[in-house]
Amino acid sequence: MNNHELFQRARQLMPGGVNSPVRAFKSVGGEPFFTSRADGAYLWDVEGKRYIDYIGSWGPMIAGHNHPAVREAVERAVRNGLSFGTPCPAEVTMAETITRLVPSIEMVRMVNSGTEATMSAIRLARGATGRSKIVKFEGCYHGHGDSFLVKAGSGALTFGVPTSPGVPKQNADLTLTLPYNDLDAAKALFAEQGEQIAGLIIEPVAGNMNCILPREGYLQGLRELCDAHGALLIFDEVMTGFRVALGGAQAHYGVRPDLTTFGKIIGGGMPVGAYGGRRDLMEQVAPSGPIYQAGTLSGNPVAMAAGLAVLELVQAPGFHDTLASRTRLLCDGLQAVADGEGVPFSTTRVGGMFGLFFTAEQVETFDQATATDTAMFNRFFHGMLARGVYLAPSAFEAGFMSSAHSDQDIADTLQAAREALREART
Numbered sequence: 001m002n003n004h005e006l007f008q009r010a011r012q013l014m015p016g017g018v019n020s021p022v023r024a025f026k027s028v029g030g031e032p033f034f035t036s037r038a039d040g041a042y043l044w045d046v047e048g049k050r051y052i053d054y055i056g057s058w059g060p061m062i063a064g065h066n067h068p069a070v071r072e073a074v075e076r077a078v079r080n081g082l083s084f085g086t087p088c089p090a091e092v093t094m095a096e097t098i099t100r101l102v103p104s105i106e107m108v109r110m111v112n113s114g115t116e117a118t119m120s121a122i123r124l125a126r127g128a129t130g131r132s133k134i135v136k137f138e139g140c141y142h143g144h145g146d147s148f149l150v151k152a153g154s155g156a157l158t159f160g161v162p163t164s165p166g167v168p169k170q171n172a173d174l175t176l177t178l179p180y181n182d183l184d185a186a187k188a189l190f191a192e193q194g195e196q197i198a199g200l201i202i203e204p205v206a207g208n209m210n211c212i213l214p215r216e217g218y219l220q221g222l223r224e225l226c227d228a229h230g231a232l233l234i235f236d237e238v239m240t241g242f243r244v245a246l247g248g249a250q251a252h253y254g255v256r257p258d259l260t261t262f263g264k265i266i267g268g269g270m271p272v273g274a275y276g277g278r279r280d281l282m283e284q285v286a287p288s289g290p291i292y293q294a295g296t297l298s299g300n301p302v303a304m305a306a307g308l309a310v311l312e313l314v315q316a317p318g319f320h321d322t323l324a325s326r327t328r329l330l331c332d333g334l335q336a337v338a339d340g341e342g343v344p345f346s347t348t349r350v351g352g353m354f355g356l357f358f359t360a361e362q363v364e365t366f367d368q369a370t371a372t373d374t375a376m377f378n379r380f381f382h383g384m385l386a387r388g389v390y391l392a393p394s395a396f397e398a399g400f401m402s403s404a405h406s407d408q409d410i411a412d413t414l415q416a417a418r419e420a421l422r423e424a425r426t
């Protein structure tokens, strides 16, 4: 069965033919391909076409697809059974690894997705502070929990429904939103409502409205504001954790949050999330404390094996330096190609994460990101896809580099970009 036939069938059976909205290609137009196999930097669709993949399963595949060390760890774990419903040794190793690599994490709880991690973190923030309001940023995405689907990014932004029907008004009213990278706006909000705010949650590098880096001193400023008003600072590192640096964005920018959420890389491609932070806060989580949170499959032995294998790989000396230099090579190369073709274009990057914008401006805000030429992006996306390069199918997603991308892959990507830009411009 080819891609088109599969999609026709899928559309009869699943909303939009997919199990997660952005996969459907709705904003870029056309139909998604169906992957039959992945290895290293590549995906192969059911028709046998190969793509250089800059999404990496939306983040987890930082060491490339189907890495032998990860595959073998999973195979070993599977031989002992899929799930036990009791504690297992790999959970302890995982907790030790995370707390060692990220100093702000003194205790951690494993869950099954990034969404669960962020939902649990704000429950903890509310339970620990006795306050009910949370602050998030316009264009930031923290999964699909009710409290977060207010001016959200990623698919919600892509499809023009940043605040979803089905989120009760009473719930949405407890979520205060701020413009990202505007410290004065945050100061004004805290001056007004600071004593009602349980926590402020932020993607320290915003990766769900394309890729926007925090301005110098911005995260430090938020840290000070939270301290001054007794609110918890929560870094959502589901995307940035172990990617922008070994210790995540908090290590890269030198800011210590109270709580942190993880996902993606810590599961190595399996459904995993985690939240953790200060010991005095985490000890308030059940069963050591009264704030309830649980999961039948949390800390699953096969998922832990996959995640631990990837965390082992990213600890290799120089891993993140090499990843960052590959990302720079790609971004600088794309900039040179766009300049050569006279196309207004800019990029952002940090560690193994990047953003591509069809505008001459350096993008630092949500308003700038949404004002870029998305029609041009969509034409470029399809030009690249036709040439075997898979970028995220939306102008509002970050790109991900892996250690499996070679210089040749990047050179091939730049050649495809030259042709695709020429085509997209006309």
Ligand code: PLP
Residues within 6 Å of the ligand: 058, 113, 114, 115, 116, 118, 141, 142, 143, 144, 154, 203, 207, 208, 236, 237, 238, 239, 263, 264, 273
């Ligand atoms: N937080 C951030 C920053 C994310 O990028 C995502 C997903 O892309 C999530 C949370 C939600 O994670 P999940 O899709 O695993 O529920």
